[in-house]
Amino acid sequence: MMKRNIAVIFGGDSPEHEVSVDSGHAISANMDKKLFNPLPLYVDRRGRWFLTDRFSFVKEKKICKKGEVFLRPNRGLLLKSGVKIRPLKIYKAFPIIHGQSGEDGRLQGSLEIGRVPYVGSGVFSSALCMNKIAAKIYAGKLDIPLLPHVIVRRGEKVPRPSFKYPVFVKPVSLGSSIGVFRADSYGELVRSVNKCLKFEGEIMIEKGVDKAREIVCGILERNGRLASSPCGMIVPRRKFYDYKAKYLDDKGFHLFIPARIEPKVSESIREMSGNLFKAVSAKGLARVDFLMDKKDWRKFYFCEINTLPGFTSHSLYPAVWERAGISMKNLITILLEGD
Ligand SMILES: Nc1ncnc2c1ncn2[C@@H]1O[C@H](COP(=O)(O)OP(=O)(O)O)[C@@H](O)[C@H]1O
Ligand SMILES: [Mg+2]
Numbered sequence: 001m002m003k004r005n006i007a008v009i010f011g012g013d014s015p016e017h018e019v020s021v022d023s024g025h026a027i028s029a030n031m032d033k034k035l036f037n038p039l040p041l042y043v044d045r046r047g048r049w050f051l052t053d054r055f056s057f058v059k060e061k062k063i064c065k066k067g068e069v070f071l072r073p074n075r076g077l078l079l080k081s082g083v084k085i086r087p088l089k090i091y092k093a094f095p096i097i098h099g100q101s102g103e104d105g106r107l108q109g110s111l112e113i114g115r116v117p118y119v120g121s122g123v124f125s126s127a128l129c130m131n132k133i134a135a136k137i138y139a140g141k142l143d144i145p146l147l148p149h150v151i152v153r154r155g156e157k158v159p160r161p162s163f164k165y166p167v168f169v170k171p172v173s174l175g176s177s178i179g180v181f182r183a184d185s186y187g188e189l190v191r192s193v194n195k196c197l198k199f200e201g202e203i204m205i206e207k208g209v210d211k212a213r214e215i216v217c218g219i220l221e222r223n224g225r226l227a228s229s230p231c232g233m234i235v236p237r238r239k240f241y242d243y244k245a246k247y248l249d250d251k252g253f254h255l256f257i258p259a260r261i262e263p264k265v266s267e268s269i270r271e272m273s274g275n276l277f278k279a280v281s282a283k284g285l286a287r288v289d290f291l292m293d294k295k296d297w298r299k300f301y302f303c304e305i306n307t308l309p310g311f312t313s314h315s316l317y318p319a320v321w322e323r324a325g326i327s328m329k330n331l332i333t334i335l336l337e338g339d
Contacts, residue, residue: 003037004091006336007077007116009107011043014099016176019247021063023096023311026318030328036336039090041069043097051079051088071114092336093118096311099175103308104130119335121307125281129305130173133204138279139302144272147291147301149206158193159205160186166208168240169193171200175306177242182208212291214241215259215266215300217273218309218320219286222334226277228270229320233259233292255316257323261297269300282307284335287317 008031010024011017021042028038040052042063049071053064067081069088077088093116095107105127111118121129128134133151140146148163151172161167169192171179179199181192189205196203214236218229235254238245245252259266273288287309293299309317318328326334 001035003033003035004336005039005089006031006036007039007041007088007090007093009041009043009049009093009095009102010097011045012097012099012102012107013043013045013047014097014101014175015178016098017045019176019310019312020097020099020102022313023098023315026313026315026328027094027096027311027332030313030332031336032329032333035333036091039088041093043102047101051081071110071116073113074115076114076116090116092116094332094336095120096308098308098310100130100173103175103306104173119338120284121282121286125283126307128280129282129286129307132170132172132304135280135305136302139272139276139305142272142275142279144276144302145300147207147209149204152193152197152203152205154197154201158186158190161189161205161207163207165189166210168206168208169196170204170206171196172202172204174199177240177246179203180240180242182240209291209293209301211294212236212240213294213297214303215261215269215290215292216316216320217270217288217290218317219273219277219282219288220321220326220331220334221284221338223338226274227324228274230257230323231259231261231266231269232257232316232320232323233261234316255319257320261292265298265300272302276302276305280305284338285309285317 008024008028010020028040031038042050042052049069050065051067067079070078079088105123108126109123165184167183169181179196183189183192214234216232220227233256287306289303290300291303321331
């Protein structure tokens with residue numbers, strides 16, 4: 001059988017650039033080479049696309065550019081190297097750009113315009129899940145427990161929330177804990193809101209779960225059917241699971257797979273995650289995150305749904321599937337062979 005070319009699209013203009021480079025690398029490296037031929041497409045911070053050297057990229061500096069890639073409306077991808085321009089024949093794209101422009105439907109929309117088939121959620125579902133308020137509305141319709149929140153927009157007075165402190169202040173559609181602050185008093189809240197509004201014009205003040213444990217569940221579409229992974233549990237060792245804990249500090253958190261929670265709770269989280277995946281019309285893969293009360297492990301709340309979860313060799317999504325007996329290699333094959 002002919003090997004099928006897969007464009008792994010990684011990098012991008014979000015603060016999660018480096019994470020995406022690692023995800024792109026892990027996906028290319030772990031792809032089943034008997035079936036597929038990975039073509040790494042690096043998107044630089046200015047948004048330009050380049051075909052790179054197969055496995056030599058590790059960090060941005062070392063990315064070797066073999067030519068610039070363009071998208072033609074209705075006609076796929078073109079590679080321009082020197083003065084030569086030729087079509088880049090691919091079977092499917094695997095976009096793995098985390099954060100705004102890669103995960104909110106814009107990249108998916110570009111691929112649709114080029115008629116390039118791709119892994120993961122479409123335009124609508126990506127945009128919906130990127131918006132934390134919209135995702136909560138969908139989760140609420142399914143009776144998934146939610147924390148109350150209020151929305152604040154630039155120029156508005158900071159309201160005194162009707163719920164108790166601590167509260168969390170967070171942008172509506174960023175990721176990686178960027179612009180997320182905990183506040184324990186109204187004074188702190190006002191300062192946090194002002195800082196957060198620098199990142200985005202619409203933010204939310206959410207009731208906080210003190211010293212929350214985070215429960216994550218991976219969803220995978222396999223032959224048109226949904227599978228829920230075992231739950232993973234993150235116990236942050238910092239004040240919360242902030243950017244530093246996520247990416248900079250190896251000892252920033254403890255990870256338990258399976259999560260140390262009652263089987264009944266874990267079952268309902270897995271079921272709710274699958275139901276939400278369907279309700280938001282997600283495709284292929286997603287990771288659904290919940291916050292759990294430190295004192296009462298039966299109390300948990302929906303936090304967010306990520307349609308392009310981290311895919312590095314130490315990311316949560318591949319880890320929960322590994323535990324279910326699906327290696328990264330199999331995981332990638334399942335995603336590439338799905339429709
Ligand atoms: N309501 C909350 N209570 C407690 N911790 C929270 C709350 N909201 C967010 N956090 C903490 O902030 C982190 C980032 O928030 P999250 O909503 O997951 O945004 P992001 O998209 O940036 O990951 C979470 O992983 C969690 O540690
Ligand atoms: Mg999160």
